Amino acid sequence: MRMLQRRLVRPTLLVDVGCLSRMREVVEEPDHLVIGATTTQHELLHDARVRAHAPLLSLVARHVGDPAVRHRGTLGGSVAHADPAGDPPAAVLALDGEIIVEGPRGERVIPSAEFFVGPFRTALEPDELLVGVRVPKMGEGWTVHYEKFRLSAQKPTLLGVAVMVRRVGDCFTDAHIALANSGSTPVRATAVEVALVGADVTEEAVTKAADLLDGTMEPFARQGVSQAYLAHLARVLTRRAVVAALSW
Numbered sequence: 001m002r003m004l005q006r007r008l009v010r011p012t013l014l015v016d017v018g019c020l021s022r023m024r025e026v027v028e029e030p031d032h033l034v035i036g037a038t039t040t041q042h043e044l045l046h047d048a049r050v051r052a053h054a055p056l057l058s059l060v061a062r063h064v065g066d067p068a069v070r071h072r073g074t075l076g077g078s079v080a081h082a083d084p085a086g087d088p089p090a091a092v093l094a095l096d097g098e099i100i101v102e103g104p105r106g107e108r109v110i111p112s113a114e115f116f117v118g119p120f121r122t123a124l125e126p127d128e129l130l131v132g133v134r135v136p137k138m139g140e141g142w143t144v145h146y147e148k149f150r151l152s153a154q155k156p157t158l159l160g161v162a163v164m165v166r167r168v169g170d171c172f173t174d175a176h177i178a179l180a181n182s183g184s185t186p187v188r189a190t191a192v193e194v195a196l197v198g199a200d201v202t203e204e205a206v207t208k209a210a211d212l213l214d215g216t217m218e219p220f221a222r223q224g225v226s227q228a229y230l231a232h233l234a235r236v237l238t239r240r241a242v243v244a245a246l247s248w
């Protein structure tokens with residue numbers, strides 16, 4: 001829809017998969033949720049199972065466009081579209097989600113880390129349909145946050161940070177952090193994740209870890225802002241997102 005809206009594509013044939021009811025289900029498995037591809041962002045925001053077991057997806061959905069966009073836009077469409085600035089792809093990557101696709105050769109399950117291969121490019125073959133996204137249910141001790149920055153309400157995401165952290169007592173035991181619009185695909189902030197695990201739950205430790213983004217990210221200048229500004233913004237938003245997750 002985004003490409004049509006911008007007149008970037010003029011298809012001669014358009015197939016609406018929105019009416020395939022099997023692709024609109026949220027299925028609860030013992031340790032996972034399988035969210036059908038045509039589940040809208042509005043549904044992610046309000047579905048009780050998504051809110052309980054994958055709250056990061058609900059949080060991110062709230063940041064997508066406006067209510068009209070959220071009523072039409074789908075999780076599968078956003079993931080298949082693979083816009084580096086897309087918010088849901090970063091959350092799916094932070095969640096270690098799996099992308100379920102079907103085609104003439106049967107079903108394939110692709111880890112999100114292998115699914116996004118470039119700007120607007122994925123591991124989907126032309127004859128395959130994305131049917132759902134499987135994400136692990138959030139366990140005990142995990143908290144989440146999504147921090148998004150745009151230059152004005154109408155502008156696309158300048159940078160987004162999806163965070164899941166787990167703490168036991170005063171110590172971080174796990175951290176998953178993925179950035180939107182900080183490269184040609186959503187990217188994991190691996191250096192920050194490694195630095196957080198085992199660190200004390202203090203603002204100082206979080207700032208120290210977030211500062212490691214310097215060496216790991218390759219923010220490129222866009223929307224009229226410099227690379228240095230984006231690198232600074234990435235560190236600030238990451239620190240802010242982890243701190244906010246702690247008070248979730």
Ligand SMILES: Cc1cc2nc3c(=O)[nH]c(=O)nc-3n(C[C@H](O)[C@H](O)[C@H](O)COP(=O)(O)OP(=O)(O)OC[C@H]3O[C@@H](n4cnc5c(N)ncnc54)[C@H](O)[C@@H]3O)c2cc1C
Nearest residue numbers: 001002037064065073074076077078080081086087129130
């Ligand atoms: C005004 C506006 C503002 C927006 N703001 C934001 C924002 O702030 N953040 C954000 O993340 N997104 C934003 N979006 C994107 C939007 O939320 C949708 O997620 C995105 O446009 C995909 O829409 P869709 O689900 O209708 O998929 P479509 O537009 O129908 O499809 C997108 C692409 O994926 C392919 N595709 C779709 N479904 C499947 C499938 N099941 N299997 C295989 N291929 C498939 C299509 O062929 C197409 O190439 C915005 C869009 C608009 C129009």
